[in-house]
């Protein structure tokens with residue numbers, strides 16, 4: 001079956017070094033390949049992944065502009081990849097940056113409430129949602145916690161309940177809340193986001209209980225779930241195996257694995 005990975009991360013420079021150490025330490029994907037485009041293409045080919053979407057996260061406000069210059073280069077080449085743009089709510093000249101993103105032809109932006117330290121309904125984000133909604137740019141947001149055990153709920157930024165208020169306030173916004181609506185807070189994803197006007201992706205669903213993943217897909221609707229892995233932090237194969245078990249039918253599986261992404265990306 002065709003596979004489109006809607007949630008991956010390409011790394012270069014400093015972050016690639018860190019990524020490689022982390023991954024080798026955990027026996028994950030990148031043992032020898034780098035996390036840059038060449039490495040990603042190699043791994044995609046091996047796993048039969050037809051197309052990958054890169055979601056760059058600006059770790060600080062000053063990184064975003066430079067990351068977007070690199071991301072635009074991925075898009076200018078004839079590779080089976082597409083990169084979203086990075087923004088940070090505290091980036092200087094955020095409004096200009098959004099215009100630049102639009103002008104460069106990006107399909108959307110990635111935000112990460114937890115790593116970028118803001119609540120999804122942050123005042124600074126209002127102009128971002130409005131701009132993206134008016135200009136049909138997608139917003140992919142990290143939902144929920146990180147992958148650490150026993151995370152501190154009080155410090156959680158990407159709360160499903162808060163994403164719900166964004167959905168209610170911006171009905172025209174094309175929003176994806178990654179990690180099936182909220183990593184490790186799936187009860188709330190179910191309560192506040194399921195069946196609403198929002199897409200989920202399956203990135204990191206490998207840590208979910210099989211039954212829970214099945215239930216959320218059924219409650220939310222397979223036509224609103226995108227296959228995503230969080231490559232290179234997770235492998236294509238493990239994620240695909242997990243999703244295959246959770247889909248209720250071949251038709252649903254095809255929607256999740258590539259058809260929903262094709263519709264969104266006009267591929």
Ligand SMILES: [Zn+2]
Nearest residue numbers: 007009203230
């Ligand atoms: Zn990710």
